[in-house]
Amino acid sequence: MEQIMQTFNERRGDLWQALLQHLQISTLSLLIAMVIAIPLAIWVVKHQKISEFLLQLTGVLQTIPSLALLGLLIPLVGIGTVPAVIALVVYALLPIFQNTYLGLTEIDPALEEAADAFGMSRMKKLFKVELPLAMPTIISGIRTALVLIIGTATLAALIGAGGLGTFILLGIDRNNTSLILIGAIASGVLAIIMSSLIKWLENASIKTSVSVLVVIIALLGGGSVYNTYVNRTETVTIAGKLGSEPEILINMYKELIEQDDEHIKVTLKPNFGKTTFLYNALKNDQIDIYPEFSGTVLETLTKKPQQTSGLTANETYKKARKIMAQQDDIELLRPMKYNNSYALAVQDKFKKEHHLQKISDLNNVQSILNGGMTLEFIDRGDGLKGIKQKYGLDFPVKSMEPALRYQAINKDRINIVDAYSTDSELRQYHLSILKDDKHMFPTYQGAPMMTKDFAQKHPQVSKSLNKLAGKITEKEMQEMNYEVNVQEKAPATVAHQYLVSHHLLKEDD
Incomplete structure (x- = not known):
């Protein structure tokens, strides 16, 4: 109570x-x-x-x-x-x-x-x-x-x-x-x-x-x-997907934009929905900006299937940016440093007991695998479908909400989950990521996405958001997620602390 x-x-x-x-x-x-x-x-x-x-x-x-x-x-x-x-x-x-x-x-x-x-x-x-x-x-x-x-x-x-x-x-x-x-x-x-x-x-x-x-x-x-x-000042609406990481990022966007232009008021819509929901909202001018990932653009948002295997991080971003511009007049700004890649994770003790280092090693324990994964990962070509095809794996998998799958593996009800490389739960529940030795997962670098029309009318907004380009490592992002999810700090507080400590925001008075 x-x-x-x-x-x-x-x-x-x-x-x-x-x-x-x-x-x-x-x-x-x-x-x-x-x-x-x-x-x-x-x-x-x-x-x-x-x-x-x-x-x-x-x-x-x-x-x-x-x-x-x-x-x-x-x-x-x-x-x-x-x-x-x-x-x-x-x-x-x-x-x-x-x-x-x-x-x-x-x-x-x-x-x-x-x-x-x-x-x-x-x-x-x-x-x-x-x-x-x-x-x-x-x-x-x-x-x-x-x-x-x-x-x-x-x-x-x-x-x-x-x-x-x-x-x-x-x-x-x-x-x-x-x-x-x-x-x-x-x-x-x-x-x-x-x-x-x-x-x-x-x-x-x-x-x-x-x-x-x-x-x-x-x-x-x-x-x-x-x-x-x-609210007669101009309002910019920024939305984020479900989870702590998008909420941290949109709070960073808000502070950077409002610091650089006092005539803009930013409205945040955290936990707005899944990928396609936000993309449709952006195209229909229901929101102005949201953080997206280069690999997700190529795997989910393009109208035609795209080859992502073997592309470098820079090649993935450039290809995603070009297709978005041609397909829907969407602008994908410069990405951050970290790669929030999909991954397969197991408990540390399970990894040690069965001598697992990479995804290919799962072939040796395939008969005892019992997975719990998000519905999106199960249905994606760069998710479970790709894993089965490229690694020849086939084991039972239950669809679960993101948080529930981590709770399930912590209670030994399942023994393998899909994960993002920056998830705080990896640290919280003592999980290890298996190396993608066949390079199945594309690069996922986060970047602000907006319509070209909005970008042309608000060049200062793009300039403000580009301050995050090349910033935030995977370790830093995982730590910020941990602070929000486990230590229960407010995403706005965590975002503000990062911006101040990296001199992207003026010091507090």
Whole structure:
């Protein structure tokens, strides 16, 4: 409990921001779903065949796995808030539509006849008789939809929409139970509070319900308008992939840019998502800069397969830079020194026991290998597929989240993992990297990536970021990752200390 409270105090500001993002996404999704589902249900009450079709359709939509739905939406609408809201609206349609329809169709026919006998018009009967009688059932559907939305909205963090899911993802990535609990508890409390508010509206008049909704919209929308008004200086948005290393780098970018140009305000989006998410966001101008790796460009981002084997670090960078410029008008700035290469790692004791030095030696112990690797590594040509082909290895592998695979090998549930050469967990869990003796893995040097249009309009930004070119060794990067992941220092603090100690930033007063 003490650890949770300490983490809460340290990240209180981030939590309120994530809570507001979560509330905005959830409320907007609920309102859109209500605007679609309630009128539609009212209309189909008199059309039984259509109502049955729509009930089946909304039911089918709700069975689509959330990650699959987000994956289908990304090519159409990009990443960020828009696909998250669309997905949440899809999931909210069924309970609202179904309960509205049931509430209206289960009204006592005698009451309908009485309303007709009084000569009420269709609209007057709807608002004076039908909706008030059906309101408890409708509100119940809205409550169900809201709880569903708030829970599912945690996945919005996977596509850069923010929210409380950022705490959960960050906690998983850094093996920090406190972060996971804070995100999960906050999401649960938010669901309870919002559900109670809607429960209160169950006995309120339609006019009161509409008034409350208008106030909520005004408050949430007003916050966005206010932030836009306050931040009238130019804003540069920098995003990073999941993990401590990208977060350290984007904090370095922020400090260097803001030091050299006081008219620019940098907004950071850490743990924004995986490679393709960030690249699509960059091309769609949803972000301005993110750190990428030369080898990843050639293996993942190029439209045509590229030969990376045998290339030097400089050749890899030049080839990646040229292809990005030709393919999508993307600028890849000069890289840093360290090579954050893919690698295969085993425990020190396993390496010593079986006399392992290089990847080729694994052929001698292939029958006892049991791997745990990230889904991205398993699917990449410069990952497990390449290892199997080039080294002739074939052993069982389970797909795991990055942090979980390290926990699994530490508990002897698996005995080999994929790794990055700068991972702090190599030191933390006493793991050794096996030498890539057949040079299967390409060079991975990190460099800032931006559109050419942005680079041309902001030459000072490029100049500031190029101060990191040729800097940061693998040992330094691994040490900084260790400070964040194990010693639990803030990435911004670690980034600042490096910049000051290497005279890239003015000394603290």
